[in-house]
Amino acid sequence: MxxxxxxxxxxxxxxxxxxxxxxxxxxxxxxxxxxxxxxxxxxxxxxxxxxxxxxxxxxxxxxxxxxxxxxxxxxxxxxxxxxxxxxxxxxxxxxxxxxxRFDPELPRGRLWVDPVLPPAFAPLRVEGVALGAGRVNVEVTADETQVEDLPSGVELRCEPCLMADSFPA
Incomplete structure (x- = not known):
């Protein structure tokens, strides 16, 4: 633009x-x-x-x-x-x-990952992404998404993070 x-x-x-x-x-x-x-x-x-x-x-x-x-x-x-x-x-x-759609919210122990990669971008593997005290690997293929080495206590949500999800009810 x-x-x-x-x-x-x-x-x-x-x-x-x-x-x-x-x-x-x-x-x-x-x-x-x-x-x-x-x-x-x-x-x-x-x-x-x-x-x-x-x-x-x-x-x-x-x-x-x-x-x-x-x-x-x-x-x-x-x-x-x-x-x-x-x-x-x-x-x-x-x-x-x-x-x-990699959206960490570590104070609440959540990580959202819900890729919408254009077809030409897949497969994609991203290694060593800092997340808290650790590092994760994210792999996206046409069929699935995997997050490896997720820190203990962090819940993976395979859906888009909505703004309302980040605020307490």
């Missing part, structure tokens, strides 16, 4: 904030869409970001130009974008966590 719609009069795909694409911001958009049940839209943006990373040597830049894919099929680098850049580097991790 661009920082400004192409329908707006101030739109400029090479502007720092008036039409460029910021991977970090898009990761938050994906998380917000997922939180409110817009799974297909979240998947679409996540896939597009990771596809863009392929054009940047596997490394997402701070931002890139917001040209339409019909005009330029590959993302156009922003002239002064930083790469590597810390928050852009965190984008793929945030996307994977969001698509796994």
């Amino acid at each position: 661009r920082t400004l719609s192409s329908a707006m009069s101030a739109y400029d795909p090479v502007s720092y904030h008036n039409g460029s694409v910021w991977p970090h911001d898009n990761a938050f958009v994906v998380a917000g869409l997922m939180r409110y049940g817009f799974v297909a839209q979240a998947q679409r943006i996540a896939e597009a970001l990771l596809e863009a990373a392929e054009h940047f040597g596997g490394r997402l830049p701070e931002l890139f130009c917001g040209f339409d894919r019909g005009e330029f099929p590959a993302p156009v680098p922003y002239p002064t974008s930083c790469s590597p850049q810390a928050w852009a580097s965190a984008t793929p991790i945030h996307l994977v966590r969001t698509l796994l």
